[in-house]
Amino acid sequence: MLTVSLDSIKLLAPHGLYPQEHILGNSFEVDVDVNLPDAQPWPFADYTLIQQTVTKIFNKEGQLLESFVYNIHSALKELFPVSITVRVAVRKLNPPMPGVVGYAQVCYEK
Template sequence: MLTIALEHMEIHAFHGYYPEEAVLGNWFIVDVAVSFEEHQPVTHLYETVNYQGLYTIVEKIMKIPKPLLEEVVQDMAQAMHEKYAMIRRVVVSLRKVNPPLGGQVRHSMVTLEKQY
């Protein structure tokens, strides 16, 4: 298996269950790793997963506000597999920086791992 990953993408977005999150937004950190079978030496971009394509998917989905982070990571994983059918495993982690919990919390995190 060959793995392509993007780590620590920082994006401001408006995901969250509480009304103030839809108004103020928050900073999020996204990590993505996708794996696929390597059947030959990879010498051309079309033989692999373009990480620019992964970034574009993350950026697009982060622009669509959702109340639950679980929905966001599910949408990302599905979109990645739809664009790159060769993917056999996706791991997406989404962290909300300083979530509004009434105490000092560095981040909340949701991680989805899917096998195809």
């Protein structure tokens, strides 16, 4: 199996449940792994298309990390139909909550 990955795609977007998040915005990171079957010649997944897909989804309005993970995953599965699995992890860096938390993360792989 061949895996094409992009890690720590950095985004700033006004997404979140709280009103101040829509004003101040949040920093996000996204990791993507696209697993492809072994074949000759090997199929490939264009890194640029992966990054463009993630950015396109984040440019749409939304609140929940789960929605972004699902929408990115669905778009990538459609873009790379030969993929065996696609894994998407979305992290909100420094989420607005009491205490010190590095990030909140939601992952989906199928």
